[in-house]
Amino acid sequence: MFKINDWISRDSKVLDLGCGDGSLLNDLRKEKSTSGLGIEIDAGKIKSCLEKGISVIEQDIDSGLENFGNQSFDYVVMSQSIQALKKPEVALEEIVRIGKECIVSIPNFANIKCRLQLFFKGQMPVSSALPHDWYSTPNLHLCSLEDFEELCKKFNIKIVERKLSKINGEESILMKLLPNLFSEVALYKLVKEN
Amino acid sequence: MSEDNRLIVEPQKFKHSQSFRLESGESLNGFELIYETYGKLNKEKSNAILICHALSGNHHAAGVYSKEDKKPGWWDELIGPEKAFDTNKYFIVSLNNLGGCHGSTGPGSIDDQTEKEFGANFPIVTVSDWVNSQNLLREELNIEKWLSVAGGSLGGMQALQWAIEFPEKLSKAIIIAAAPKLSTQNIAFNEVARQSIISDPDFTKGDAHPEKGLGLARMLGHITYLSEESMKNKFGRELKKEKIEYGYDVEFEIESYLRYQGANFSKSFNAHTYLLMTKALDYFDPAKKNNGKLSETLSRATCQFLVVSFKSDWRFPSERSKEIVDALIHAEKKVSYLDIDSIQGHDSFLMKNDRYENAINSFLEADV
Numbered sequence: 001m002f003k004i005n006d007w008i009s010r011d012s013k014v015l016d017l018g019c020g021d022g023s024l025l026n027d028l029r030k031e032k033s034t035s036g037l038g039i040e041i042d043a044g045k046i047k048s049c050l051e052k053g054i055s056v057i058e059q060d061i062d063s064g065l066e067n068f069g070n071q072s073f074d075y076v077v078m079s080q081s082i083q084a085l086k087k088p089e090v091a092l093e094e095i096v097r098i099g100k101e102c103i104v105s106i107p108n109f110a111n112i113k114c115r116l117q118l119f120f121k122g123q124m125p126v127s128s129a130l131p132h133d134w135y136s137t138p139n140l141h142l143c144s145l146e147d148f149e150e151l152c153k154k155f156n157i158k159i160v161e162r163k164l165s166k167i168n169g170e171e172s173i174l175m176k177l178l179p180n181l182f183s184e185v186a187l188y189k190l191v192k193e194n
Numbered sequence: 195m196s197e198d199n200r201l202i203v204e205p206q207k208f209k210h211s212q213s214f215r216l217e218s219g220e221s222l223n224g225f226e227l228i229y230e231t232y233g234k235l236n237k238e239k240s241n242a243i244l245i246c247h248a249l250s251g252n253h254h255a256a257g258v259y260s261k262e263d264k265k266p267g268w269w270d271e272l273i274g275p276e277k278a279f280d281t282n283k284y285f286i287v288s289l290n291n292l293g294g295c296h297g298s299t300g301p302g303s304i305d306d307q308t309e310k311e312f313g314a315n316f317p318i319v320t321v322s323d324w325v326n327s328q329n330l331l332r333e334e335l336n337i338e339k340w341l342s343v344a345g346g347s348l349g350g351m352q353a354l355q356w357a358i359e360f361p362e363k364l365s366k367a368i369i370i371a372a373a374p375k376l377s378t379q380n381i382a383f384n385e386v387a388r389q390s391i392i393s394d395p396d397f398t399k400g401d402a403h404p405e406k407g408l409g410l411a412r413m414l415g416h417i418t419y420l421s422e423e424s425m426k427n428k429f430g431r432e433l434k435k436e437k438i439e440y441g442y443d444v445e446f447e448i449e450s451y452l453r454y455q456g457a458n459f460s461k462s463f464n465a466h467t468y469l470l471m472t473k474a475l476d477y478f479d480p481a482k483k484n485n486g487k488l489s490e491t492l493s494r495a496t497c498q499f500l501v502v503s504f505k506s507d508w509r510f511p512s513e514r515s516k517e518i519v520d521a522l523i524h525a526e527k528k529v530s531y532l533d534i535d536s537i538q539g540h541d542s543f544l545m546k547n548d549r550y551e552n553a554i555n556s557f558l559e560a561d562v
Contacts, residue, residue, distance in 0.1 A: 013526075037523070047552055050530060053560030055498075057531045067520040131197060 110144030201257030228297030246345030291456025463553030
């Protein structure tokens, strides 16, 4: 099973936007001796980071990331949270400005399960990748792989690599043939093209 | 916590006999610092924490002087057994700064040369002078390196100065409700406080406790330490008497409270010390020597940082703490930052708050 860790080199500097309880940064510190910094707004998750000894800054990504310098981190990671931002397009541009390489993962709204639920049930899709009801979802800007890749193109962001899987990490042949139909989650390695 | 669990503490004194040169160029012919300690120093001497006090604080940060003592130290909410600064784990040192009026050498002390009180002749001391004198206390206590230096407000500025001036002498800095330098508005408030003291005829006649001037300075200070919401919640527009009397006596509860605080403060605090402390605040600007680039100044630091601000603090608002945080990020230092919901304004840093206590506790606990 593919993990974000596999794309990160040893002793690098990692910024995790929406770092949650700091698990990823903690693993990276142990496995790759990275120096990490997390950004989070949830008080409970910040507490978990501090308990792990993970440096964490209380900051709302939607309020801007101007306080981070150009190319100041080897990697900027944004795992499963770009769709929950008010201005995902602004954040995406900022991510590639701050990180030499950026790792972004998104839930794929054009996945076949979503399409079938919408088509046959006529209701907003609820699945393990998108577990929330329409009224309580934090996901304000859901998109498909096609949508995301189009936005990257618009901003001159190069997709260096793409990994497709189900929410549990499983991969399949079908995903390779029809990625936008069969993958549930996509993980992208991005760089800003000059 | 039960009453029996309270720390019974006793102040001690450290005497430095050599001449001590101040940032201003003046010198003190030796000095004394009064301090208290809480908890036990471990064998490795690796669990010592220095607490720095704010404008009107002193060495008595925690515990009581006897079982009958009803008034615990100023940070007793946070320092003690199983509290944020857990005295079961850490050895905590808290002192009264140079120029203070609670037992350390200050304007109320006798000047050897004139055999009179220093009074207005006590030289101006700066945050850097304090940190240098605290470093002598560290040596006296045989502590190679503080686990942490911590403080709120002006105390937070001292923790920041420690990280810059003695980077190898601390592992963790805790900087609470502070700023990298005062804003224009902050200096303006301090100037009104100073003028209210200096223009009191009792002060000019030599009274170090001018009730009007020092009381007024304290009243002004108090307003800026509270948030509008907390003041409203506490006092509202409640009247002291049954009805309005159309005069200038105390009528509203808030007036009564401020006058009481002012009068009480002026009895116990030295006006010269108040003037000195406000000047130390005004002059604090560690980035000045790097053309205002704080991240350059902080590049020397090697410790980890915890920066905390409170959303209702308008004396040192969250944005000021963020300036410190951003400079630390640019300088590639390890920093965590919390902006805590609390309605008590600047005074929040003195009070209990789960998030705040947990953060300090976890930050101290985590491996370096």
